[in-house]
Amino acid sequence: MSLLSLPLGYVPLVDAAPLILAEALGFAAEEGLELHLRPSPSWASLRDMLAAGQVVAAQMLAPLPVASALGLGGSTAQFEALMVLNVNGDTIGVSQALAARIRAAGHRFDFRDAGAAGQALLPAAGDQLRIGVPFPFSMHMELIRYWLDGLGLPLPAMLDIRTVPPPRMAEALAAGEIDAFCVGEPWGSVAVDAGAGSLLLPGSAIWAFAPEKVLATRRGWAEAEPALAGRLMRAVWRAGRWLGQAANASVASELLAVPGRLAVPAEVIERALTGRVLISARGEERRSPGLITFHAGAANFPWRSQAAWIGARLARRHGLAPEPAIAAARAVFRSDLYRLHLAQAGAELPSASDKVEGSLADPTPAPSVQGRLILAPDRFFDARVFDPDEPMR
Template identity: 40%
Template sequence: MAATTAPGEFTLGFLPLVDACLPILALEHGFAEAEGLSLRLVRDMSWATVLDRLLYGHSDAAHLVAPLAIATALGRGRPAQPLSVPFVLGLNGNAVTMRPDLARAVNPAGGLGDPTAVGAALKAHIAATGEPLRLGVVHRYSSHNYMVRYWLAACGIRPDRDVEITTVAPPFCADALEFGEVDAICVGEPWNSVAVERGAGEIVLATAQIWRRGVEKVLAFREPVMEERRGDAEALIRALRKAGEHFVDPAHLDANAAILAQSEYLDGNAALIRRAISDRLLLSQGGEVLHYPDFMFQHREAANFPWVSQAEWLYSQMVRWDGMEFDAGDARKAARVFRPDVYRSALLGTNDPLPGASSKVEGSLLKPTSVSMQQGVITLENNSFFDGIAFDPILLETYIAGQRHQ
């Protein structure tokens, strides 16, 4: 049965991940209701089913991995359907977790490893064993896939030759590692922590170490639905921003972890969830909890703003790893998926800061930097890639050509 189109009623699909927190808290804390919305959340088990539900009209919007929205608009793997992303639900929040013996081989000092050093050790390990490793990611068109490929290639490891990258739905990633189906996983919380608690894996890297402010999950609409229901979409954006402000307040950690742990949402351990939402990770069974600031990034620095340059970086990786040729028309379509105009329209006149630009050079900042604003004040902090290479969207085609020569 298709989702209702009654004014103010919204059905939103999600997966049981910590970064589904903003829609969940917008519902539970009444922020959606205060904006005149009746929000209904529907949990699925894979990104494929979340997308199907959205495309076939069974949901009005979705918690979605950002590259999948772009791939759908470009017709990758299925007939093209225009999707729009007016809001980013979070940056980073994923980790690379390896089976314990492999983790200790490539990161003997423990702790969160240095990406370059871990990559070099992993390359040597693969060469010594002569066998490709199997690494599980949550979807072919996911930030997880592109982040780990970017990292591996920059370290001289050939994805699809030295490492076999396979798809595992997030709720099954810890199982796949525990039963030996994969040697490593890249997934969002709480599934890394679940693997650690079972002794099935050890966290070696956070994806924030690969790209400090990497785009992750987004709020996605079918474009015609968003345009038809523009007022409701903007009301949802305001509710999600209020939920984000509540979420990042340390005073609410216990209450929010308990909500997210409920059976209808993550159906998980509130203690593990609380660790994740407070940027704390248990890297190995029986070890010490590590505080890694900004492991998840949900609100500050206009974290929810859909920068067009983020979409263009994801397109660059799609071209690189899907064997596509650069196409200026496709690049424009990819860029148009992210809709900063809708975000601005929703929040203009509020206390929320609004950047003056819609695009920026990704990975260009190593220290706090003030940026020009349409509304309010923002200081952006470190957004670097681990290899020090920045992405200028004006030089998109040149950037892609340079990466293919790595």
């Protein structure tokens, strides 16, 4: 049987792994697909490629298709998220100078407690705090804003959260253009290895179950091409399931490390996949088991409530009416298509498509229409919850 060729776009990051490995490990071929993976140097270019049909699907920052639906950003093309590729995967790092001041104030860099880290960071930063994120519409931006806003401290007079391309993050930190960053792995670890800074927190310390990247397509494509969409989603889901097995971490790292994929040493990639992270050039190691999640806890299910949270945050920051923004955001995360296409693959399917975000402190069994569903902890660092039925509370 000849394989159907499907062009797919990604940005070289650890969380592109489900797409890269769906092809490399034969999950795509099992579904009769041959994925032509096209790396993109930037999210804006990837968005163009997807909008113009150069690729039919792409790894995408979860807030990006939501922002497009809200009319934000330099594009009017519309997208939808068929599934979540991974939950979490970002790290927050600070410059050497800032790290020294934070340590001097007694913070231990436990890589766990976002409240304590924030309480130490803000006084140490003083009047000026410049933070690099990869894109204005990204989980990185949302986590940083949620964290800083939730600390209950006055923010620095000169707070500047600006876009810095991930491959430049270490350089920008070392050059003093920024004081801190939030970036997807492997770029946080690369900054540590370059001696540019220390890692303060994993993104998961701010929100334990943040939808980080999604599999995005142009709006309407998945319904126009249901067979293709289903095959693609199942291949990617199986790659995520494979990635979710701890024993596969080192093989996955080797497969991702090669030139033409991520082109960084396998050992650096493995830190994120195993959750054993070096936080400073001195070699201090921290354990962070949920640093990135590709499968566990129904990680791939695109909860409408996750999209609603993103929509509510974007609306508040950009001065949009919240209710229509939340409604538009919810429509972007296609939990209905996920149910349709992944039932036959055996994916756990929750009974509801919304959950109260931030309510689970421990793994919790949940009602499902298929499979035995254990939801993973999804707490926010400040213990607030987001109830999609009362989004403005």
